[in-house]
Amino acid sequence: MTQSRREALRRQQESQQRAKRLQRVIIVGAIVLAVVVAGVFATIFISQLNKPSAVPGASAGVPVNATADQSGIIVNPGKFADGVPKAEIFLDYQCPVCKQFETTFGPTLDDLASKGEIQLIYRTMTFLDSNLRNDSSSRAGIAAACADNAGAFAAYHGAIFAGQPETEGTGYTTQQLRVDFAATAGITGDKLTPFQQCYDNRATADFVQGTNEAASKGGVNSTPTIMVNGTKLDNNTVFQQSAEAFRQTILTTKGNG
Amino acid sequence: MFGNLAARPWVRWLTFAARQIIGFVLIVAGAIKLPWPEASVLAVRAYQLLPFDLTRPVGYALPVIEVVVGLLLVLGLFTRLAGWLGALTMVAFIIGISWVWAHGISIDCGCFGGGGETENGIAQYPWEIARDVGLLACGVWAGLFPRSPLALDNWLFASGQPPEPADDDELEESRA
Numbered sequence: 232m233t234q235s236r237r238e239a240l241r242r243q244q245e246s247q248q249r250a251k252r253l254q255r256v257i258i259v260g261a262i263v264l265a266v267v268v269a270g271v272f273a274t275i276f277i278s279q280l281n282k283p284s285a286v287p288g289a290s291a292g293v294p295v296n297a298t299a300d301q302s303g304i305i306v307n308p309g310k311f312a313d314g315v316p317k318a319e320i321f322l323d324y325q326c327p328v329c330k331q332f333e334t335t336f337g338p339t340l341d342d343l344a345s346k347g348e349i350q351l352i353y354r355t356m357t358f359l360d361s362n363l364r365n366d367s368s369s370r371a372g373i374a375a376a377c378a379d380n381a382g383a384f385a386a387y388h389g390a391i392f393a394g395q396p397e398t399e400g401t402g403y404t405t406q407q408l409r410v411d412f413a414a415t416a417g418i419t420g421d422k423l424t425p426f427q428q429c430y431d432n433r434a435t436a437d438f439v440q441g442t443n444e445a446a447s448k449g450g451v452n453s454t455p456t457i458m459v460n461g462t463k464l465d466n467n468t469v470f471q472q473s474a475e476a477f478r479q480t481i482l483t484t485k486g487n488g
Numbered sequence: 489m490f491g492n493l494a495a496r497p498w499v500r501w502l503t504f505a506a507r508q509i510i511g512f513v514l515i516v517a518g519a520i521k522l523p524w525p526e527a528s529v530l531a532v533r534a535y536q537l538l539p540f541d542l543t544r545p546v547g548y549a550l551p552v553i554e555v556v557v558g559l560l561l562v563l564g565l566f567t568r569l570a571g572w573l574g575a576l577t578m579v580a581f582i583i584g585i586s587w588v589w590a591h592g593i594s595i596d597c598g599c600f601g602g603g604g605e606t607e608n609g610i611a612q613y614p615w616e617i618a619r620d621v622g623l624l625a626c627g628v629w630a631g632l633f634p635r636s637p638l639a640l641d642n643w644l645f646a647s648g649q650p651p652e653p654a655d656d657d658e659l660e661e662s663r664a
Binding site: 248259270274275358360361364447452 | 523529536560605644
């Protein structure tokens with residue numbers, strides 16, 4: 232009798248303790264989950280703050296010479312015939328090797344483009360912003376796209392690379408992008424104000440983000456990447472080529488389709 | 489299964505050490521990446537392993553998961569679950585690095601921030617995999633023998649009685 236009552240009491244105590252413990256486990260577990268969810272949302276929120284985006288209400292988001300799928304900007308619109316090789320250059324304005332590529336082969340590309348022997352497309356990427364923890368690639372991309380609306384894309388593109396800082400990560404100043412490079416590219420007089428407004432409103436920010444996304448989606452993870460008719464060229468080979476050999480490579484690389 | 493073994497003091501202290509090691513590494517690795525989720529997304533993309541649309545959610549979630557699992561392990565909270573989760577992330581990293589190695593893709597693993605293609609990433613792979621295997625072992629150990637000293641679990645799962653060796657089975661039941 233006493234024995235079984237004691238036993239019953241002990242069991243009751245045990246089940247109470249177990250219930251209490253379960254409650255404790257559930258509460259602590261819920262707290263941990265809440266921290267995880269809050270952490271994820273905070274991360275997303277912070278990254279949105281770091282991202283340059285168009286000023287609300289800004290217009291003229293897509294540069295005039297954008298490709299139909301808005302994945303890049305055509306450097307020589309209307310100058311090439313159907314069926315000429317399509318050369319796509321994936322670049323990031325903060326990438327030193329891109330500057331090197333521009334210096335070495337830019338004139339060749341410009342020559343081919345202006346003669347209409349190729350269709351030349353620059354596809355701007357901005358991933359170095361994440362790596363270098365600034366927003367200069369995006370801002371330079373935005374400015375270059377704005378320059379296209381001023382009819383000076385190629386010149387402005389060249390001006391950015393000519394003014395690329397010695398040390399990767401220094402970035403571009405607003406003065407450089409708004410004033411200096413514009414002057415170098417010949418954006419003057421009536422054209423200067425709309426260009427600067429476009430830059431100040433980050434009007435082309437969504438477009439630039441789109442070109443970066445499209446490039447990543449296409450499997451391009453590094454810059455410079457040179458594609459001819461959809462075929463990636465090997466950078467090690469390209470950088471050892473003479474300008475003339477590079478010209479031949481561009482003109483003769485077959486597509487993959 | 490390991491009831492007898494789990495009761496030994498050295499096993500518990502080894503669990504303590506194991507969860508401190510993997511926990512600390514996870515916290516550091518996650519905290520470095522946490523403020524830069526877009527960089528983390530790029531590091532994930534560089535592996536060319538996941539479908540493109542998955543890379544963004546994974547890139548955002550991974551640092552948070554690392555920090556949370558790491559904190560749980562260091563504090564000794566939900567040690568069994570956290571140990572297995574930590575082990576699981578290590579398995580994922582080992583698979584990732586093996587994948588890029590097998591495909592001859594040379595990248596910075598992005599383990600502690602950074603990431604993307606580099607010149608001589610491949611030379612780093614053996615050492616990175618060795619490191620992750622070691623951490624995997626820590627996670628598995630903590631998963632198998634979750635009881636350890638100086639753990640919040642000892643409070644959380646306390647039965648109100650002085651701990652006895654027989655407690656282990658009960659403890660395992662309650663977390664199953």
